[in-house]
Amino acid sequence: MLIHSATQLLTLKGGPQRGRDLGSLGIIEDGAVLIRGEKIAAIGRSDELRASLPGEPSLDATGCVVMPGFVDPHTHLIWGGDRSAEFAMKMSGMHYLDILASGGGIISTVRATRTASIETLISQARPRLLRMFAHGTTTAEAKTGYGLQTATELRLLKALLVLDHESPMDISITFLGAHAIAPEYKDDPQGYTDLVSCTMLPIVRQWWEVHAPRLPLPFVDVFCEDKAFNLEQSRQILGAAGELGFPLKIHADEFDNIGGTSLAVELGAVSADHLVKTSGADIAALARSDTVAVSLPCTPFGLAEHEYTPAEKIIDAGGILALATDCNPGTAWNESMQFAIALACRYMKLTPAQAVAASTINAAHAIRRADRIGSIEEGKQADLLILSVPDYRHLGYRFGTNLVKQVVKHGRVYSVDVGYYRTA
């Protein structure tokens, strides 16, 4: 199939886009993409590709932008219940970490998740995944972390494997047993840290070999924050995970700067995520490394806070910046990378071009899949979007509505746009 006549074809060729190189979109005007099966077979100008492929089934993208599918490299896709009541409390002035300390927050979602069956968890996550897909995300990372006990954490891993298998979307799975101190260990955080590092991680490793032998090991992530896991506890868990061969991620500097970002660099983590309170020294360490800085602007927005990732400093220092939604029930229930882009442009001062690169090729690097996704290049997966706009700068500029017209995933076309009113 030939997708042709795209007003702008954004290839995002090459990458990762480090520092000031961020925002190279590799635009081909009047562009075309040839898809063979699930893969991209050729890229070029429409006139040339059409002339060389007479009779090829075609999809006309006149007036549209064609770009790689969004990669969302940080989500907490799977949980039970919701926290609408807490949102109301937060808006009346209570702080997120105080709600957590009083047994609410993540812990209230943990209670709802532990009592939910795997079928319930899957059926509640499915519409979130569909909304992500409809908004142009073709691959998403998804974390466990609302079980905080071995059996429930394994149930969440299983549910994520089922969702990955049944949906057109690809899911990159992360084990986040260290999302919060489990309620049973409220007064013994070190006890829970030992449980995660000495018991859960080896069990997850064995479980994975049985249930997903063909997939690479999941990531292991830790919420490194004073009221969750302190620096030493984070080091213990990630160190143990690294020794078992798991690739690493970290939640760092969301509320306090306690050294999580430098720890991630020291341990060779694939990404360090959140990065709001990140210090100059941490930014310098990040910029010297291949650890991707994943910024989650929906989170400060969701918490009605005013401080965002210091993106300009990370870019100036030479870091690799990516964007994600952080979709979760507590701080940011939002499935749309387009909305993350709109926030990043306004509050992190990214140009639309930088935000697009951070949401595609760099985001693919943040989950180690840049060999397959994140750009439109020959041999890569045919995961791309047809936007109902003629200029990519509508991304960022517009917000709260969906600019995706069609999603192409593994070479198959899915229509999203309503297009027109139809009467019965």
Ligand code: NIG
């Ligand atoms: O990334 N920071 C920790 N985890 C989530 C929030 C989880 C929750 O509140 O349920 C986050 O913001």
Ligand code: FE
């Ligand atoms: Fe998160």
